[in-house]
Amino acid sequence: MSFVFSSELGIETKSSDRILDICKRLDASSYVSGALGTNYLNLADFDREGITVKFQHIHHPVFK
Secondary structure (H helix, E strand, O other), rough: OOOOOOOHHHHOOOHHHHHHHHHHHOOEEEEEEEEHHHHHOOOOHHOOOOOOOEEEEOOOOHHH
């Protein structure tokens, strides 16, 4: 596994387009987003590029 800073990629788009452009630059086939990504990601664009978007739905335990 390797890590890349998005600032190293020279991508200047914003919001959903930025995430999509990062995925394309890194030849990603999928992107994992938090549940609130449904509020801003343009899923049609990801689908058009063949990138699957998966949403995390984490239910944190409640402790006494």
